[in-house]
Amino acid sequence: MVVTIGTALAVSGAALALGVAGVSTAFGVKAAGIAGAGAVAENKDNFKNALVLQALPQTQTVYAFIIALLILMGAGLLGGGVKELSTAQGLVMLGAGAAVAITGISAIGQGLVAAAGIVSCSKNQDAFAPSIVFSGQCETPAIFGFIASLILLIVGLGVLG
Numbered sequence: 697m698v699v700t701i702g703t704a705l706a707v708s709g710a711a712l713a714l715g716v717a718g719v720s721t722a723f724g725v726k727a728a729g730i731a732g733a734g735a736v737a738e739n740k741d742n743f744k745n746a747l748v749l750q751a752l753p754q755t756q757t758v759y760a761f762i763i764a765l766l767i768l769m770g771a772g773l774l775g776g777g778v779k780e781l782s783t784a785q786g787l788v789m790l791g792a793g794a795a796v797a798i799t800g801i802s803a804i805g806q807g808l809v810a811a812a813g814i815v816s817c818s819k820n821q822d823a824f825a826p827s828i829v830f831s832g833q834c835e836t837p838a839i840f841g842f843i844a845s846l847i848l849l850i851v852g853l854g855v856l857g
Contacts, residue, residue: 698780705786706771709793710764713845717760717800717838724753724807731811735818745817745824749810752831756800759842763796763849770855788853792845799841806834 732746765774767789772779781789813827849855 698778700780700786701783702781702786702789703771703773703778705783706767706781706789707773709786709790710767711793712790713760713767713793713796713800714757714764716797717756717803720801720803721753721757721807724756724803724805724810725750727804727807728753728810728814731814735814738818742814742818745821745827746814749813749817749827749831750807752810752828752835753803753807755835756803756806756838759838759845760796760800763792763842763845766846766849766855767793770849770853785853788848792848795841795848796838796845799837802834802837806831809834 728746728750732742732750735742735746768774770779770789771781810827810831813823813831816823816827
């Protein structure tokens, strides 16, 4: 197996994507979970709304996981022979990982907004839909980062084909 600088950059991109998004999701889910625990302690009927809102920041890690898999597949590290990636190809894969990692930090803010939504819903059940919308707005950067990374990998490098 030949490990080039390009391969090392690609693996770094996959690790960066999943690591940063994963830690950010953990902070977001923590914030919402704390609020959820308090809301459920007041009234167990608050559980379903709290659970849905707490789950929202996890999508950033899902996006990062998909990008990390595509990077590793593109480098030939999953199910195929390791490719001798050029430094330029490795830099593109690192960039794709960085894009989804940096925009995945939005999971922290999303968790904080979800926490506020959980508190709102515990006081007024009609606040659930607006709370979903407010929390969803925080995810927009992560969606853009995910799409940009997909374009880089699939269209730019032809990772899947």
